[in-house]
Amino acid sequence: xxxxxxxxxxxxxxxxxTFNVLSRNHDMIAAHTGRPISIAHIGARxxxxxxxxxxxxxxxxxxxxxxxxxxxxxxxxxxxxDTARELVLxxxxxxxxxxxxxxxxxxxxxxxxxxxxxxxxVVIAYEASVGGGIPxxxxxxxxxxxxxxxWLAGIINGTGNYILSxxxxxxxxxxxxxEEAQALGFAEADPTLDIEGTDACxxxxxxxxxxxxxxxxxxxxxxxxxxxxxxTDIQYAEELGYRIKHLGIARQxxxxxxxxxxxxxxxxxxxxxxxxxxxxxxxxxxxxxxxTMYTGAGAGSEPTASSVVADIIDIARSLSSxxxxxxxxxxxxxxxxxxxxxLPINEIKSGYYLRLxxxxxxxxxxxxxxxxxxxxxxxxxxxxxxxxKNEVYADIVIxxxxxxxxxxxxAIRDIEQLSDIASPITRIRIExxx
Ligand code: HSE
Numbered sequence: 001x002x003x004x005x006x007x008x009x010x011x012x013x014x015x016x017x018t019f020n021v022l023s024r025n026h027d028m029i030a031a032h033t034g035r036p037i038s039i040a041h042i043g044a045r046x047x048x049x050x051x052x053x054x055x056x057x058x059x060x061x062x063x064x065x066x067x068x069x070x071x072x073x074x075x076x077x078x079x080x081x082d083t084a085r086e087l088v089l090x091x092x093x094x095x096x097x098x099x100x101x102x103x104x105x106x107x108x109x110x111x112x113x114x115x116x117x118x119x120x121x122v123v124i125a126y127e128a129s130v131g132g133g134i135p136x137x138x139x140x141x142x143x144x145x146x147x148x149x150x151w152l153a154g155i156i157n158g159t160g161n162y163i164l165s166x167x168x169x170x171x172x173x174x175x176x177x178x179e180e181a182q183a184l185g186f187a188e189a190d191p192t193l194d195i196e197g198t199d200a201c202x203x204x205x206x207x208x209x210x211x212x213x214x215x216x217x218x219x220x221x222x223x224x225x226x227x228x229x230x231x232t233d234i235q236y237a238e239e240l241g242y243r244i245k246h247l248g249i250a251r252q253x254x255x256x257x258x259x260x261x262x263x264x265x266x267x268x269x270x271x272x273x274x275x276x277x278x279x280x281x282x283x284x285x286x287x288x289x290x291x292t293m294y295t296g297a298g299a300g301s302e303p304t305a306s307s308v309v310a311d312i313i314d315i316a317r318s319l320s321s322x323x324x325x326x327x328x329x330x331x332x333x334x335x336x337x338x339x340x341x342x343l344p345i346n347e348i349k350s351g352y353y354l355r356l357x358x359x360x361x362x363x364x365x366x367x368x369x370x371x372x373x374x375x376x377x378x379x380x381x382x383x384x385x386x387x388x389k390n391e392v393y394a395d396i397v398i399x400x401x402x403x404x405x406x407x408x409x410x411a412i413r414d415i416e417q418l419s420d421i422a423s424p425i426t427r428i429r430i431e432x433x434x
Pocket of ligand 1: 132186298300
């Protein structure tokens with residue numbers, strides 16, 4: 001039977017994993033698909049993981065793969081945006097289906113690419129772009145498609161989770177753990193994308209579009225990184241019964257959609273609070289099924305390849321049965337289901353963890369609580385840590401009830417004006433996961 005021919009562009013972490021899984025599981029994949037899937041062309045400048053490509057057509061110019069008339073499906077695993085976008089558009093123009101793990105590409109250019117693909121009658125599959133090996137796109141787009149999604153929240157950057165876990169459990173420094181994550185191959189080539197939350201924001205943007213039927217709106221999402229989280233905050237959070245995680249959150253509110261990535265205190269008894277290391281987890285709260293949770297390897301060569309290969313199999317099956325796989329984002333482009341706006345961060349409501357450094361003398365607590373009270377902010381917990389030897393300042397930790405972001409920010413500014421308080425005040429949102 002004529003095989004489905006795949007071209008792989010880029011033989012780095014994702015490309016080499018895809019090569020290995022397709023090669024190793026070739027017979028089983030053929031049985032799943034109903035016909036063999038063959039790697040027919042590789043486009044790469046190098047082969048750092050030494051994949052055995054001897055019998056396969058090899059081009060240093062990746063565009064040769066897009067122009068190869070024998071290729072049915074092009075796997076884009078070069079990463080980055082500009083060249084990847086051009087490559088995918090060329091492949092579409094040439095009538096190829098595309099599989100990509102590139103979250104930046106989908107989150108920032110998905111609308112253009114999906115339109116081009118639809119016009120040409122091909123598909124772009126992108127399961128691996130969110131949560132690595134976790135089939136979360138399929139879950140949201142297909143498994144949960146009968147549900148109204150209330151919210152979803154996830155640990156969707158393995159590097160960030162690894163750093164926070166190691167800092168908390170082993171008291172290691174931020175930089176030391178980051179270097180290790182880079183050496184282990186799950187940090188982005190530019191690790192600021194991990195630490196500052198851009199990578200998580202790309203993934204959140206994609207999930208939110210599928211969950212709520214809204215356009216991809218990466219540039220409207222709010223992103224806050226983990227660079228300011230200290231071991232002290234992790235320790236204080238633990239003492240209060242919380243863990244600090246870097247979360248991507250999308251929530252349907254009456255006035256619009258919350259779309260934000262930020263560090264958050266999660267109650268320690270919530271399962272997601274105990275997801276450590278490089279693992280990713282996404283919790284989805286939906287009207288019919290309630291809460292479901294998806295956990296697994298969010299990065300790495302073969303976990304990511306697992307999703308890439310699943311997409312290849314899906315497309316190959318549809319080629320065999322002459323059917324069309326589900327819409328790109330799972331919503332019919334001809335029917336506008338909803339178009340709520342993205343809420344500005346100032347309009348969201350949250351509980352807050354505040355850590356203040358205060359000069360340790362009478363009246364300081366009173367001054368702080370007076371400002372909170374003037375702003376109508378209710379305190380859930382408040383504790384002062386004994387000042388350390390020879391230190392002028394003592395830490396005061398406050399947990400507030402839910403309050404609008406603009407209000408807490410005003411209160412923080414007012415408290416920072418007090419002569420007894422050192423600036424800046426640390427502020428971390430609290431996420432109850434209910
Ligand atoms: N840098 C990403 C992470 C890799 O750490 O999760 C997968 O997107």
